[in-house]
Amino acid sequence: MLTRRFADAKPYDAPNHRGVVGLRLQGFEPGGPRNQWVGLSQFLPGGGAGPDSTPFEKVYVVLDGEMTVIADGVETVLGPLDSCTVAPHELREIVNRANRVCTMLVIIPYPPGHIS
Template structure:
């Protein structure tokens, strides 16, 4: 078992995010998970990300507050304990339109490693 205490979580800058503080809860460390990593994102009012996509799927779980997810012009508001899967290569934008901080878990596989033989 690999335990990581919240005070030991390291902050990270997520590309194309604004008004957001990200903490890596698990992943990218010795003894940690081998297939995916888990982030804890705190979005200020007006904060968000995108529009962009990733070459792999990701899962969002809203712990507190609410987050508006926009895909192909369709808007879905996720509230406390709601979750969604964003498929690989799907362009999304997320926005915290509320006046409270949105706290969200993000689960994603590790990025593909370049093949040293190519």
């Protein structure tokens, strides 16, 4: 078992994101998860990501606040403990349209060729 403390989480920059601070909770370390990594994203009001797509699926879990997810022209608002899966190559945009910070877990597989 690998335990990581929140106080030790390191920030990371995500491409095509704005108004967000991302912290890596698990992943990319010896003894860590072998298939995916887990981040905690804190989006300011107006913050978001995309529109874009990736070649791998991802899972979003809103912990606090709300996040609007736009996929295939359909808008869905996620609130606390709501989640969604974004399919590989699915065009998506996320926007925090609320006036409070949205805190969200993000679970993403490792990129191809990554060896853990």
